[in-house]
Amino acid sequence: MLSKEEIQRYDRQIKLNAVGLEGQLALKNAKILIVGAGGLGCPALQYLAAAGIGKISIMDGDTIGISNLQRQILFSTNELGRLKAIVACEKVKQINPHIHVQAIPKFLDARTALEIFSDHDLILDCTDNFASRYLINDVCSLYKLPFVSAALHKFQGQVGVFNVETENGKYSANYRDIFPESDKSSKSVNCDEAGVLAVLPGMMGLYQANEVIKYFINKKECCVNKVLFINSSSLQHFTLEADLKMHAKRMSIEEILNNTYEVPCALSKTISSAKELFKLTSEKGFHLIDVREINELPEANIEGILKVPLGKIADHAEELRTLSKVIFVCKSGARSKKALEYINTIYPNIDCYSFQPGIETLLNYYKETTPHI
Missing domain, CATH: 3.40.50.720 (NAD(P)-binding Rossmann-like Domain)
Structure with a gap:
């Protein structure tokens, strides 16, 4: 009562x-x-x-x-x-x-x-x-x-x-x-x-x-x-x-x-080598995500790359979750790091990386190592 x-x-x-x-x-x-x-x-x-x-x-x-x-x-x-x-x-x-x-x-x-x-x-x-x-x-x-x-x-x-x-x-x-x-x-x-x-x-x-x-x-x-x-x-x-x-x-x-319950907090991981990045995409099944704006230059003419602007990451979060292994790239590494931190916060189990040198470094390596470019 x-x-x-x-x-x-x-x-x-x-x-x-x-x-x-x-x-x-x-x-x-x-x-x-x-x-x-x-x-x-x-x-x-x-x-x-x-x-x-x-x-x-x-x-x-x-x-x-x-x-x-x-x-x-x-x-x-x-x-x-x-x-x-x-x-x-x-x-x-x-x-x-x-x-x-x-x-x-x-x-x-x-x-x-x-x-x-x-x-x-x-x-x-x-x-x-x-x-x-x-x-x-x-x-x-x-x-x-x-x-x-x-x-x-x-x-x-x-x-x-x-x-x-x-x-x-x-x-x-x-x-x-x-x-x-x-x-x-x-x-x-x-x-x-x-x-x-x-x-x-x-x-x-x-x-x-x-x-x-x-x-x-x-x-x-x-x-x-x-x-x-x-x-x-x-x-x-x-x-x-x-x-x-x-x-x-x-x-x-x-x-x-x-059970020891030593569950780690998600760690923001970075990649500084374009060679290492392409090794992960070709051998480990990682997906490359360009988080720059849609019309931002230089254009990322890389086979298999997906474009998801940083401001739209939340809208594509479920899609990224299904990919499970992703590497974010942008102009200088700042936006890719933000994307990584965001996704790692909501999906601690996704294996994420941020490519820090930026898109131009990645494109130069891609052109040098890909015969048809």
Whole structure:
């Protein structure tokens, strides 16, 4: 039951036909776990608490650092050095005294996930970390739990809802169904080093909160079997649909415990040799993509080259995904690098390169080594 004060507090939300008293009560009875009290977790936590999610656990073993304050606005300068989970718990209790909030000041690992996840109705992946995302996916798949995940890269964010039970008793796509695990043998860089615009985590955290509320009120409306991509700079967005014929194997407890979860962040790779480039296209099946404007000179008269201007990359993202092996080229290497970073962000499994010397170097080598030119 909702108390008189709760009905007054949630009045604007209850007035929505899609919510009503029944929907508000569903939110009150919900029990969720937010993994990560950072840029994504803070805004999601604040709005879900205010919306009336009845039981919220906050899991994060990290402390508040000075670089966090740019985007984790739940925290203040005088709280530097304190545990994020503890401070977040204190703040949320002030936002809404009608809900139960629990702090779990621990870092995520396989054993902890296996122990804690099953006590909740839904998991929020607010880690923005590849390894953690795959671990959360595997444990949620094992326990048949839904989870809402978001990720960030510079000006771009993505969000999706995974492993949701459908009316026929089956489950929607999980994260591995859309993004199979990256090659662990590849070199990697820390994803945190890429940087992020301050407001983007807030935007994506609120998208996560929105999906959580939708799940408990009417899960048919959730962003399932797809991932939504949003560019905060251009305000463009698109969705990546899951191939429902592809289903990743569900891991056992033993397999999860034995998995190292060393999933690398996509690394921007460059090629500086035209000879190396043509070796990759002729022997390894790589596709050459010219990201200059359509009428830009010199014309790239190279057999098999495809023209996809940088500004149209998002429109051709699915096509590039099917190619799986691509090398981007432009006038000087600047635009090809941007194309590579963009595609590697949304499709970590695509093998991408940027040809840095530029199109003229490539054309000169092609003319010298191709008899009919």
